[in-house]
Each structure stands twice: as structure tokens, then as C-alpha cells.
Amino acid sequence: MSTIAMGHAGTEAAPAEKKGLWSWITTVDHKRIGILYGVTAFIFFLLGGLEALLIRWQLGAPDKTFLSPEAYNQLFTMHGTTMIFLGVMPLSAMFFNYFIPLQIGARDVAFPRLNAYSYWVFLFGGLVLNASFLFNAAPDMGWFAYANLTSKQFSPGLNVDFWIIGLQILGIASLAAAVNFFVTILNLRAPGMKMMRMPMFVWMSLITQVLLLLAFPIITVALVLLMLDRNFGTHFFVPSGGGDPVLWQHLFWLFGHPEVYILILPAFGVVSEILPVFSRKPLFGYAAMVFSGCFIAFLGFGVWSHHMFSTGLGPMADTVFSLGTMLIAIPTGVKIFNWIGTVWGGSIQYKTPMYFALGFVAMFIIGGLSGVMHASPPADLQQTDSYFIVAHFHYVLFGGSIFALTAGAYYWFPKMTGRMLSEGLGKVHFWLMFIGFNLTFAPMHILGLNGMPRRVYTYSAGMGFEFWNAIETAGSLILGFSFLVFIVNILKSLKSGEVATADPWHGATLEWSIPSPPQEWNFAVEPTVDGRDPLWELRRANGGTLPEPARVSGKGIHLPSPSYWPIVTAFGTAMTLVGFLMHVTLWVILAGLAITMIGIFSWAFEPADH
Amino acid sequence: MALRLPSLRRAARWVPALCITLAMLALAGCSTDGYPQTTLAPKADFAELLDQVFRRSFQLATIVFFLVEGALVWALFRFRGKPGDAEPEQNHGNTMLEVVWTAIPAVILVFIAVPTIQVIFKTAETPTDNPLVIEVTGHQWWWEFRYPEYNLVTAGDMHVPTGRTVDLRMTTGDVVHSFWTPQLAGKRDVFPGRDNRLWFKTETPGTYPGQCAEFCGTQHARMAFQVIAQDPDAFDAWRGGMAEVGAPADSGGSAPSPLVAQGQQLFATKACVGCHVVTAVGAPTMVGPNLAGIGTRSTIASGWLPNTDENLARWLKNPQEVKVGVLMPNLGLTDEEITALVAYLRSLSVVPAPGAVAMTAAGN
Numbered sequence: 001m002s003t004i005a006m007g008h009a010g011t012e013a014a015p016a017e018k019k020g021l022w023s024w025i026t027t028v029d030h031k032r033i034g035i036l037y038g039v040t041a042f043i044f045f046l047l048g049g050l051e052a053l054l055i056r057w058q059l060g061a062p063d064k065t066f067l068s069p070e071a072y073n074q075l076f077t078m079h080g081t082t083m084i085f086l087g088v089m090p091l092s093a094m095f096f097n098y099f100i101p102l103q104i105g106a107r108d109v110a111f112p113r114l115n116a117y118s119y120w121v122f123l124f125g126g127l128v129l130n131a132s133f134l135f136n137a138a139p140d141m142g143w144f145a146y147a148n149l150t151s152k153q154f155s156p157g158l159n160v161d162f163w164i165i166g167l168q169i170l171g172i173a174s175l176a177a178a179v180n181f182f183v184t185i186l187n188l189r190a191p192g193m194k195m196m197r198m199p200m201f202v203w204m205s206l207i208t209q210v211l212l213l214l215a216f217p218i219i220t221v222a223l224v225l226l227m228l229d230r231n232f233g234t235h236f237f238v239p240s241g242g243g244d245p246v247l248w249q250h251l252f253w254l255f256g257h258p259e260v261y262i263l264i265l266p267a268f269g270v271v272s273e274i275l276p277v278f279s280r281k282p283l284f285g286y287a288a289m290v291f292s293g294c295f296i297a298f299l300g301f302g303v304w305s306h307h308m309f310s311t312g313l314g315p316m317a318d319t320v321f322s323l324g325t326m327l328i329a330i331p332t333g334v335k336i337f338n339w340i341g342t343v344w345g346g347s348i349q350y351k352t353p354m355y356f357a358l359g360f361v362a363m364f365i366i367g368g369l370s371g372v373m374h375a376s377p378p379a380d381l382q383q384t385d386s387y388f389i390v391a392h393f394h395y396v397l398f399g400g401s402i403f404a405l406t407a408g409a410y411y412w413f414p415k416m417t418g419r420m421l422s423e424g425l426g427k428v429h430f431w432l433m434f435i436g437f438n439l440t441f442a443p444m445h446i447l448g449l450n451g452m453p454r455r456v457y458t459y460s461a462g463m464g465f466e467f468w469n470a471i472e473t474a475g476s477l478i479l480g481f482s483f484l485v486f487i488v489n490i491l492k493s494l495k496s497g498e499v500a501t502a503d504p505w506h507g508a509t510l511e512w513s514i515p516s517p518p519q520e521w522n523f524a525v526e527p528t529v530d531g532r533d534p535l536w537e538l539r540r541a542n543g544g545t546l547p548e549p550a551r552v553s554g555k556g557i558h559l560p561s562p563s564y565w566p567i568v569t570a571f572g573t574a575m576t577l578v579g580f581l582m583h584v585t586l587w588v589i590l591a592g593l594a595i596t597m598i599g600i601f602s603w604a605f606e607p608a609d610h
Numbered sequence: 611m612a613l614r615l616p617s618l619r620r621a622a623r624w625v626p627a628l629c630i631t632l633a634m635l636a637l638a639g640c641s642t643d644g645y646p647q648t649t650l651a652p653k654a655d656f657a658e659l660l661d662q663v664f665r666r667s668f669q670l671a672t673i674v675f676f677l678v679e680g681a682l683v684w685a686l687f688r689f690r691g692k693p694g695d696a697e698p699e700q701n702h703g704n705t706m707l708e709v710v711w712t713a714i715p716a717v718i719l720v721f722i723a724v725p726t727i728q729v730i731f732k733t734a735e736t737p738t739d740n741p742l743v744i745e746v747t748g749h750q751w752w753w754e755f756r757y758p759e760y761n762l763v764t765a766g767d768m769h770v771p772t773g774r775t776v777d778l779r780m781t782t783g784d785v786v787h788s789f790w791t792p793q794l795a796g797k798r799d800v801f802p803g804r805d806n807r808l809w810f811k812t813e814t815p816g817t818y819p820g821q822c823a824e825f826c827g828t829q830h831a832r833m834a835f836q837v838i839a840q841d842p843d844a845f846d847a848w849r850g851g852m853a854e855v856g857a858p859a860d861s862g863g864s865a866p867s868p869l870v871a872q873g874q875q876l877f878a879t880k881a882c883v884g885c886h887v888v889t890a891v892g893a894p895t896m897v898g899p900n901l902a903g904i905g906t907r908s909t910i911a912s913g914w915l916p917n918t919d920e921n922l923a924r925w926l927k928n929p930q931e932v933k934v935g936v937l938m939p940n941l942g943l944t945d946e947e948i949t950a951l952v953a954y955l956r957s958l959s960v961v962p963a964p965g966a967v968a969m970t971a972a973g974n
Contacts, residue, residue, distance in 0.1 A: 068934065069828045069829060069831065069934060069935065070828060070934070070935075073825075073827075073828065073830075141825070141827075142825045146786055146824070146825065147786075148785055148786065148802060149785040149786065149825070149826060149827055154750075154784065154785050154827065239801070239802040239803045240802075245786055245801055245802065246801060246804075279689070279698070280691065280697060280698055281697075281698050281699070281700050281701065282700055282701075282702050283702075284701070284702070284703050284704075285702075285703035285704075285708050286702065286703065287703075288703065288708050288712075310788055310796070310797040310798060310799050310823075310824075311799045311801070311806075312798055312799065312806045312807065314734065315730045315731045315734035318730045318734075319726075319727050319730055319731075322723070322726055322727075322730070323723060326719045326722065326723055327719075329715055329719060330712060330715050330716055330719070333711065333712075333715040334708065334711065334712055336678065337678075337708075337711040338703075338708070340678070340681055340682050340685060341703070341704070341707070343682070343685050343686070343689060344685050344689065345689060345698055345699060345701070346689050346691070346698050347689065347691035347692075347695045347696075347697070347698045348686065348689050348690050348691045349691050350690070350691075358682075358686060361682060362679060362682060362683075365675065365678050365679055365682075366675070369671040369674060369675055370671070372667065372671060372719070372722070373664070373667045373668065373671060375722075376663050376664075376667055376722055376723075376726040377726065377730055378659060378660040378662075378663040378664070378725075378726060378729040378730065378733065378796070379660060379663050379664040379667055379726075380796075381660055381733075381795075381796025381797050381798075382649040382657075382660050382661075382664065382792060382796050382797070383649075383664075384797060384823075385788060385790075385797060385823040385824060385825075386649075386823070449648070449649050449650055450642060450645035450647065450648040450649065450650065451645060451646075451647025451648050451649060451792045451819075452647070453790070453821060453822070453823045454823075454825075455825040455830060455831075456830060456831035457830075457831045458831050459831070460834075460914060462646070463645070463646060463647055463819075464644040464645035464646065464647075464648075
């Protein structure tokens with residue numbers, strides 16, 4: 001029998017909430033850090049979306065001169081880099097931050113100040129990357145930065161350097177956060193929450209952290225080598241000195257393929273939370289969902305060369321990487337079938353989060369199927385680097401990740417803010433996004449198969465590409481508009497939305513047992529768990545309803561104190577790396593190191609309460 | 611706010627109309643007419659092999675798509691919750707079912723994997739049927755084609771004979787590019803210091819557009835080329851003509867007009883010769899494309915601009931304005947000089963002109 005305290009730890013008035021900018025800068029509360037991640041990532045996401053709209057406008061008709069080739073190349077590079085590292089990953093991090101502790105019944109993450117540090121490093125990394133626009137030197141060689149185009153000879157500007165330094169800073173943020181969530185999930189679960197009782201979102205988050213821990217060191221090393229090549233005279237990727245541009249491709253995709261799963265596994269987790277709640281029945285095949293997630297992650301490290309079939313790896317390598325890639329279709333298929341199995345026989349509650357979660361399943365199927373097609377090297381030799389691939393990964397990362405993360409936003413918004421989002425606007429948002437998305441990306445399949453290459457700033461009239469490109473551009477405007485509806489919905493709701501109860505959706509997991517928004521200490525009394533759907537079990541035992549948990553005073557609950565040392569240390573870290581932007585700027589590096597050191601020492605010896 | 615929306619049931623009325631529209635769009639999408647660069651209408655053996663595998667996987671994917679999306683959509687209507695519904699049965703899974711739907715995709719994949727592996731090995735073979743070797747070199751942003759058998763070099767237009775396998779040996783002069791003529795073969799990347807291979811044999815004369823498929827810098831979008839497949843007689847005539855181009859007048863050619871002679875003079879004195887060669891036989895690789903036969907080449911600026919006098923003049927006036935980022939600088943030529951140079955370049959023609967054959971079969 002699960003025990004979850006329904007607010008009898010005292011009924012005095014809660015202490016005044018901490019307010020003001022300073023409280024946000026010094027916060028170590030995982031919920032506030034989650035909100036910081038969410039707001040920051042959403043702004044970057046909108047920036048990446050704006051870049052996409054400019055790209056689409058340029059491609060709306062043949063031979064357009066709306067953007068110069070240089071501007072276009074910067075925009076498509078920054079669009080990809082932004083959406084991956086500053087959009088989808090930190091939006092996932094918002095949910096990791098806010099909901100991993102709540103779902104496992106913990107008071108905070110394992111290392112609250114490290115958590116704050118991760119956020120600030122992420123913010124500075126995103127700012128450094130985008131500062132390149134101010135110097136008219138935004139990265140312009142694609143988010144994959146293939147050598148030897150990235151060598152000083154062919155890319156003499158600072159564009160590549162901004163990309164290297166920006167990504168190195170962001171990598172530190174990701175690694176620190178991954179350590180934190182990994183330890184949190186393994187060590188801070190509520191009594192009774194065995195591994196096989198964890199909510200599926202926590203499971204998928206755990207697997208994602210493992211991927212981050214294993215994949216990010218690879219790109220870190222690759223970026224160091226690239227930096228050495230560019231600024232310190234080495235030749236890791238430069239053939240004239242005995243280096244090999246193909247080595248870069250191996251290193252990049254050895255990171256880059258797991259990265260794809262870093263982007264999609266949290267989405268799997270979010271959807272696996274939402275489908276059961278709005279079908280009113282448990283997740284179908286829990287164990288299969290866990291193991292298929294592990295299997296996908298494991299295989300994800302062994303298939304990188306399917307990004308490289310056109311490099312001419314030889315028939316044996318092509319065969320092995322092809323079969324490995326096809327194998328991934330099996331656990332992915334299991335997941336899709338289990339999601340349908342979850343809905344099957346349920347009593348589907350058509351609320352906005354469910355719309356987006358179902359949209360995810362429907363779109364992800366398409367992305368999965370096109371993925372199987374180019375798992376086959378012969379087919380891929382025609383499809384790779386064409387718009388067919390652009391269609392494929394947008395079905396996976398937009399139709400997949402973004403639909404799922406939006407579902408998560410609608411699902412958890414009431415918990416995070418204490419307000420409901422408007423269902424009406426939510427459904428308008430969904431249909432605009434669904435239609436706009438498909439108009440934008442479905443025709444790309446046709447264009448790719450009919451020979452339109454990717455990463456081209458324009459195309460000639462007479463190639464047959466005009467019609468579908470015009471449709472896509474129109475679709476992208478609808479897609480962009482759908483996010484305006486979302487923003488209006490959020491702002492309206494924050495101002496005058498319906499007040500959310502603790503459990504507006506009849507959720508199954510622990511976060512719904514505490515008030516919306518949760519109090520700073522999350523759980524006044526540590527919950528105990530003896531099933532996979534603790535709140536459902538409690539509700540059933542309680543005759544179908546649960547009392548609204550009261551807000552409590554939290555007297556005597558120890559919480560980590562706020563600290564400004566994480567932001568100081570993060571600033572020092574970013575500054576140190578920025579010192580390598582233009583070869584070696586010694587004073588910047590030394591000052592950055594000094595700030596970092598002061599930050600770490602002060603952090604370590606900071607009194608617990610002050 | 612109380613925004614009233616059409617219910618699912620009312621929306622369902624539009625499903626048939628929507629399906630018909632989508633089906634019509636899909637059919638429109640299936641047509642390859644008007645797509646000269648399509649992958650779906652292979653015209654050579656290599657592309658044919660790739661297409662077979664694609665068609666197999668596309669058919670299977672289509673079946674799976676309709677079954678799985680159908681099951682999903684059916685469930686969405688069938689299991690729609692109504693107010694007052696009892697709690698649905700709380701089942702946690704079904705081992706038998708889960709085993710079955712793990713096995714079925716595995717079986718489907720076998721049907722894709724087998725032809726995949728067959729074609730991987732088939733396309734990796736080195737042609738042995740007396741192929742015509744062509745050395746392909748990618749440059750920012752143009753393609754160079756060298757025919758060791760005939761000691762010829764050209765750029766932009768790759769002439770090949772029909773009925774004979776073409777064996778491409780490919781590399782790059784600068785960064786990574788990817789050689790792609792969708793109707794003839796798949797992509798193959800080119801790397802500095804590497805010799806990558808690709809081959810194809812076409813029986814259909816025609817002009818097959820291709821373009822660079824690996825991002826290679828500012829003008830990646832304008833790095834196109836054409837493969838001009840000609841029957842063996844026309845091909846031999848072309849290479850014979852190429853051998854004559856640019857030969858000095860005293861070695862048998864007719865005396866040039868004064869304008870052409872002026873252009874030739876300018877070509878020699880205005881830095882053009884620093885980067886370009888106007889003869890094809892035994893010519894070295896230079897910074898700029900070989901110009902033998904430029905007079906009858908189908909396009910300039912790498913398969914982009916039609917090779918008209920106006921476009922040539924525009925290019926000479928200021929290449930950076932036409933195609934920003936190219937290596938060719940603005941030479942500060944006067945209009946008079948440009949006219950002479952255009953006349954000279956036009957005189958660098960292959961006789962007989964290959965255009966008559968080249969332009970007919972595009973895109974069919």
C-alpha cells in the first residue's frame with residue numbers, strides 16, 4: 001500500500017515565497033532551475049524557428065535572392081545547432097529538472113548547486129554561440145562541420161571557432177547535468193520505488209543520462225582536435241599533413257548518432273506518461289518498454305556509420321552498419337505497438353496533452369519507416385544528403401521530440417504554474433501545428449526522391465522543385481503561427497487561467513500528490529511506494545477520490561541554501577573557454593580560470609546556512 | 611475562454627474528402643515528370659539496382675504504414691472515452707502479443723536486408739568489361755573530368771558513350787564533395803588523397819543533370835554538372851572535336867576574325883591564362899576549369915546559367931556579383947574587352963557541336 005502524505009505536516013501559513021531577480025540567480029531549487037531551462041530553451045527554440053522561417057522564405061521560389069549564400073549557410077547551420085543543443089536538449093532538461101525529483105519522491109536533485117551551475121553554463125554557451133551573429137561570423141559549415149571544409153584554409157573566419165567554443169561550453173553543461181540526474185535517479189528514489197517501478201519518463205531519462213555521459217566526451221575530444229588543427233598547427237583532419245577528414249566523420253557520428261537518441265528518448269518517456277493517464281489504463285508492456293529503450297540506446301552506439309554510406313566504406317562495413325541500423329527498428333517498433341496497446345481498450349480522454357501525444361505516435365511512425373528505408377545503403381546512396389533525409393529527421397525530431405515535448409508542456413504546465421492552459425487554444429495550437437508540420441515536411445520526401453539536395457541556398461527553375469517548395473513555405477508559416485497561439489495560451493493562462501488542482505488529469509505518478517505548484521520542499525513527508533502507479537493505487541484504496549493536499553508550512557524541513565557561486569563558477573568556466581576563441585587570449589583564460597577557482601573554493605566552503 | 615470547436619465526430623465527416631485530396635497529392639508526388647534530377651526513373655544499371663532495393667523497402671513501408679496508422683486511428687475513434695464510462699480493464703501487457711509484434715518486424719526486415727546485402731556487394735564490384743575510366747575531381751565549385759584513355763580533360767559536362775560501362779575514379783582538389791547524378795548512380799563522396807569509385811552504364815542517350823551533394827562551402831548550391839550520354843559515334847565525334855579545340859590557327863585551323871584574335875590576345879595578357887587552359891589534350895589541372903569546348907558547353911558557372919553570350923559577358927564583368935565566393939576575381943575588364951573575350955571563348959567550340967544530341971532527351 002502506497003503511503004503518500006496528503007498534507008498533515010502542519011497547517012501554518014507557508015513562508016513568503018522568495019521573489020525577485022536575485023532569488024532566481026541564486027536559486028538551487030530544481031523546480032526553479034527547471035523553469036529557467038524551459039524559458040531559456042523556449043526563447044532559443046523560437047530563435048531557431050525564426051531561422052527556419054527565413055530559410056523557408058528563401059526556398060519558397062527558385063533563384064531567390066532574399067538571403068545571400070553566406071547568410072543562408074549561417075542560418076541553416078545555426079538552425080540545426082540551435083534546435084539540437086539550445087532547443088530540444090534543454091527543453092528535455094526542463095522536464096528532467098522539474099519532474100525527475102517529483103516523480104521519484106525526492107526533495108531535490110542529488111547536487112542542487114551543480115544543477116544551477118549546469119544551467120548557467122548552458123545559458124552562457126548559448127549566448128557565446130549566438131554572439132557570433134554580432135560579429136557577422138555565425139557558424140556556416142553545417143551542424144556536422146565536416147572536415148576539411150572546417151580547416152583554416154577553407155574557413156579562415158571565426159565562424160568555426162564560435163561553433164567549437166560554443167559547443168564545448170554546452171558540453172560541460174550537459175555532462176554536469178547528466179552526472180547529476182544519473183546519481184539522483186539511482187540514489188534518491190522514495191522507499192519502495194524499485195527500478196522496475198520507476199515511471200517510464202524517469203526510465204527514459206536515466207537512459208538518456210547514460211547516453212550523454214558516454215557520447216559527449218567523444219564530441220569534446222573531436223572538438224579539441226579540431227581546435228588544435230585550426231589554431232595550433234596539428235593535422236588530425238587535414239590530409240596535407242597526413243590527417244584524415246573521414247576520421248572527423250567517424251568521431252562526429254559516434255557522438256552524433258547517440259545524440260539523436262538523447263533527443264528522442266525523453267520524448268518517449270513523456271508520451272509514455274501521458275498515454276496511460278488519458279487512456280485511464282496502465283502503460284502496456286512496461287518491461288518491454290524499459291528494455292527496448294535500453295536496447296535502442298545500446299545499439300545507438302554501433303550504427304554511426306549509417307550516416308556515412310556515401311563515403312565508400314566498403315561492402316563489409318556497409319553491411320554491418322546497415323543490419324545494425326535495421327535492428328533498431330525492432331525495439332522502436334515494440335515501443336510504437338505498446339503505445340497503441342496502451343490506448344487500445346482504454347477510455348480515451350481527449351485533452352490537449354493527449355492530442356499532442358497521439359500526434360507524436362502518428363508522426364513518429366512515419367519518421368521510423370523512412371528511417372528503415374535509408375538503413376539500406378543502396379537506397380541511402382540516393383536519399384542521403386537529399387531532402388528525403390530532411391523530411392525523415394524532422395518527422396523524428398519535430399513530429400517526434402517537439403510534439404512530445406509540447407504534450408509534456410500541456411500536461412505538466414498546471415503542476416508547474418498552478419494554472420490550467422486553455423483547452424480551446426490548445427486544440428487550435430495542435431491542429432495548426434499538425435497541419436503546418438505536415439505541409440512543411442511531407443513534401444520534402446517527394447522533393448528528396450526527385451533529386452533536391454540538402455543545404456542548398458537556392459535551386460534553379462526547371463528542376464521541378466518549385467511547387468512543393470512553395471507548399472512547404474506556406475506550411476512553415478502555419479507552423480510558426482501555431483507557436484504564437486501557444487505563447488498567447490501561456491500568457492493568458494498565467495494571467496487569468498483556471499486555477500489547477502493538485503491532480504487535474506487523474507495522474508498516476510507522485511508529482512500529482514502534492515499541490516500545484518509544489519512547495520519548495522516538494523514532499524513534506526517522504527512518500528513510500530509499492531507499485532508502478534502509486535497515485536492510482538491510493539485513489540482506488542480511497543474509494544476513487546483523493547482529498548486536495550493542503551499547503552503546509554514546511555517548518556523544520558532542511559533545504560539547500562541559495563548560492564551565487566554556481567553562476568560565478570559557470571561564468572569563469574565559459575570565460576576560460578572563450579579565451580581559446582581567437583587562438584590564445586591569455587588574460588581571458590587566466591582571468592576565467594581564476595574566477596572558476598575562486599568559485600569552486602567558495603562553493604566548497606560555503607556555510608550551509610547564511 | 612470558451613472557444614467552440616468541431617467535435618471529432620463532425621470532423622470525421624471531412625475524412626473522405628481529406629483522404630481523396632491526400633491520395634491525389636500523393637499520386638502527383640509519385641509522378642517523376644518534370645523532375646530531370648529524379649532518383650525514381652533510373653537510366654543506368656547502377657541506379658537501377660538502387661531503385662530495386664528502394665522499391666522493395668517503400669512497398670513494405672507503405673503496407674506497414676497503413677496497418678499501423680490504421681490501427682492507431684481506429685483505436686482513437688473506437689476507444690473514445692465518454693463521460694460516466696467505467697474504468698477500462700487495467701491490463702498491463704500481453705506476452706504473446708508482444709513476442710509476435712517483436713517477431714513480425716524482424717521478418718519484414720529480412721525481406722529488406724537480403725536484397726540490400728546483395729546490392730551492396732554487387733555495386734562494390736570493380737567493372738571488368740573494358741570500362742571507360744574517367745577521373746573525377748571536385749573543386750570549389752565545379753567538376754573536372756579527365757579521360758586518361760584519350761588524354762583529354764574537360765569540366766562541367768561529362769560526355770560518356772552509351773553501352774559502355776563508365777568507371778569513375780574520384781577525388782577532390784580541395785574539400786569534401788559528393789558526386790551525384792540521380793538517374794545514373796547514387797552518391798559517392800570525394801576526399802582529398804582518396805580514390806573513391808563509382809560506375810554505371812547507360813543505354814539511353816540524354817543529358818542527365820547532377821550536382822554536388824555534400825555541403826562544400828558558399829556555393830555548394832551552384833555546383834552542378836551534367837552527364838551527356840551519347841551513342842558511341844557521337845561520343846567519338848565529340849572527343850575528336852575536343853582534341854582540335856584551341857589549337858593554334860597555323861596548325862590547320864582557319865584564321866580567326868579580328869575580334870576573336872583580340873580576345874585571344876586579351877586572354878593571354880589579362881591573367882586568364884594564370885588559371886585556365888584552352889586546350890583539352892594533356893592539359894594540366896589548373897585553378898579554374900579547363901575551357902576547351904566552352905563555346906559549345908551547355909552551361910556556365912557550374913550547370914547553372916545557360917551558356918549565352920549575355921551570361922558570359924555578365925560573368926566576365928564581375929564573377930563575384932554573379933556567383934559570390936568563386937575564386938575568379940573581378941578583372942576590371944572594359945565592355946569592349948569583354949565583347950572580344952566572349953567572341954574568343956565562343957570560338958573555343960567543339961565541332962560538330964554536341965548540343966543537338968545533348969538537349970533532346972533531358973528528363974525523360
